[in-house]
Amino acid sequence: MKKGTKYALILGAIPFITLVFALPLVNRIKPVILGLPFLLFWILSWVLLTPLILFAAYTLERRINKSEKGDED
Amino acid sequence: MNTALLIIFGVIVISSIVGITAGRNLKMNLENWTVGGRRFGIILIWLLMAGEIYTTFTFLGASGWAYSKGAPAFYILIYGALAYTLSFFILPKLWKVGKKHGLHTQPDFFIHRYNSRGLGILVALIGVFSIVPYLQLQLQGLGFIVKVASNGTIRSETAIFISFVLTCAFVYTSGLRGAAWVSVIKDVLMIAAVFVVGFGVPLIYFGSYSRMFEVLIQKMPQHLVFPGAAPHMDVWWVMSTILLTSLGFYMWPHVFGSAFSAKSDQVIKRNAIIMPFYQIPILLIFMVGFTAVLVIPGLENGDLAFLSLVNQTYPSWFMGFVGAAGAVTAMVPAAILVLFASTLLSKNVYKAGFDPHAGDEKVMRLSRVMVIVIMTLSLLFALFLTEDLVNLLILGYDGVCQFFPGVVLGLFWKKVTKSGVLAGLLSGVALVIVLILSGNDPVLGLNAGFVGLILNMMVTVSLSLLKKETPERKTSRT
Numbered sequence: 001m002k003k004g005t006k007y008a009l010i011l012g013a014i015p016f017i018t019l020v021f022a023l024p025l026v027n028r029i030k031p032v033i034l035g036l037p038f039l040l041f042w043i044l045s046w047v048l049l050t051p052l053i054l055f056a057a058y059t060l061e062r063r064i065n066k067s068e069k070g071d072e073d
Numbered sequence: 074m075n076t077a078l079l080i081i082f083g084v085i086v087i088s089s090i091v092g093i094t095a096g097r098n099l100k101m102n103l104e105n106w107t108v109g110g111r112r113f114g115i116i117l118i119w120l121l122m123a124g125e126i127y128t129t130f131t132f133l134g135a136s137g138w139a140y141s142k143g144a145p146a147f148y149i150l151i152y153g154a155l156a157y158t159l160s161f162f163i164l165p166k167l168w169k170v171g172k173k174h175g176l177h178t179q180p181d182f183f184i185h186r187y188n189s190r191g192l193g194i195l196v197a198l199i200g201v202f203s204i205v206p207y208l209q210l211q212l213q214g215l216g217f218i219v220k221v222a223s224n225g226t227i228r229s230e231t232a233i234f235i236s237f238v239l240t241c242a243f244v245y246t247s248g249l250r251g252a253a254w255v256s257v258i259k260d261v262l263m264i265a266a267v268f269v270v271g272f273g274v275p276l277i278y279f280g281s282y283s284r285m286f287e288v289l290i291q292k293m294p295q296h297l298v299f300p301g302a303a304p305h306m307d308v309w310w311v312m313s314t315i316l317l318t319s320l321g322f323y324m325w326p327h328v329f330g331s332a333f334s335a336k337s338d339q340v341i342k343r344n345a346i347i348m349p350f351y352q353i354p355i356l357l358i359f360m361v362g363f364t365a366v367l368v369i370p371g372l373e374n375g376d377l378a379f380l381s382l383v384n385q386t387y388p389s390w391f392m393g394f395v396g397a398a399g400a401v402t403a404m405v406p407a408a409i410l411v412l413f414a415s416t417l418l419s420k421n422v423y424k425a426g427f428d429p430h431a432g433d434e435k436v437m438r439l440s441r442v443m444v445i446v447i448m449t450l451s452l453l454f455a456l457f458l459t460e461d462l463v464n465l466l467i468l469g470y471d472g473v474c475q476f477f478p479g480v481v482l483g484l485f486w487k488k489v490t491k492s493g494v495l496a497g498l499l500s501g502v503a504l505v506i507v508l509i510l511s512g513n514d515p516v517l518g519l520n521a522g523f524v525g526l527i528l529n530m531m532v533t534v535s536l537s538l539l540k541k542e543t544p545e546r547k548t549s550r551t
Binding site for chain 1: 144147150151154155157158161162281282283286287290294297298299308311312315316342343345346347348349350352353356359
């Protein structure tokens, strides 16, 4: 596996960790943040952060794979 | 007949006319009917995508669960984001394989990768059976809408039947192009309705979102954490359901195909990055459900929460507008779903399995007949086996999710074998059916479909490792 792809995969695991496996830990109402109960605030934040994480994965993968001079495709 | 009903029926009829005339100037051949001649511009593609994602399920089901079950509904906000994340890693590879070998549908992929017609036919059949509850959901949702809008004077059965006839008519005549054009009307109405109601209702009754949550936390704090008002839907159920649905999302036959129609693998990746923003309106829909639970508690059917609240809050013409949005929001996805299901049956089951020399003309005639058959089946279910809207969707996911091992291992693992995938698929589906029919869903707190998927995965992997298939031909690697 190319190094850039590996980094991208690690980034891609973040939404799964925060939005699935962390749920038992954040299943609470308090603290209320921005008017939202904590559980909903947590979920919403990570859903909105997911595009940014994917964007980072996209640019990182391209940059590293390119600089590695590995043959494309 | 009241104003609301007039508006709803007006919009339904206009939409159907748009749908039916969309294909009028085209010579209808199989290619035009099923894939719109592969010449859809980027805007039509985007509309179709939104047409597939925002269905009656989002509209009524999500608010209905926020109302009746509370926090377990949050899974709906989550699974989309995760599905797009997965697509970022999986679809580009799928696209490459598809392009190299000229694949169009999901069974095509299985036939090519595992060199097995039988597997292709099985995949097509499971796909069709999973689509039926999803179709039923759309019809049932439509029935609710008209029933509430008419204050109960028109029975939902009547409404379901009328929309069934109209949807059949425009799919029959115009195929996918019809659906795409009606999708334009649908998206505009739907987005306007969700934004107006989602922003409006909490403000009207509570002055602000935070005030609404304050009251909710005070009055029913348990509603906002798992398991909400549904004791059997604790955090483990939520986690397994999120995994089931996010892994299953791109396994729907109609969504899977979208990977093949993209222009390049980079386009797919860029799409995956933007897609999670599609989730935002779902939050607004939750707000409506939460407001409703405070303002109009005690509804017998949670799926009616959105509409009942609108009915009580806004003037009749606005109810008509929301109802119309909801009605086309049921008709467009229904059209897309039935179109894919009928093509799967005629092309991937009938032609591939029984009549390899059938011409396009014949396949298309059969597809059109299948449209009627599948719609009728869903109609019967909607009338006689009524279910929670969300449960219907999860039922479909229980089925399509079982494709996941065959697709993903097939793409990334050289050793996976045909017999492994076949046995995995059959055992997964069988376990799900047994669990659901015996009333064991959830089982040990986990979603039954997810349990089936685990078994499926284990069987596929272990059989593939155990028995080396004699390589009849080199499996193509990209």
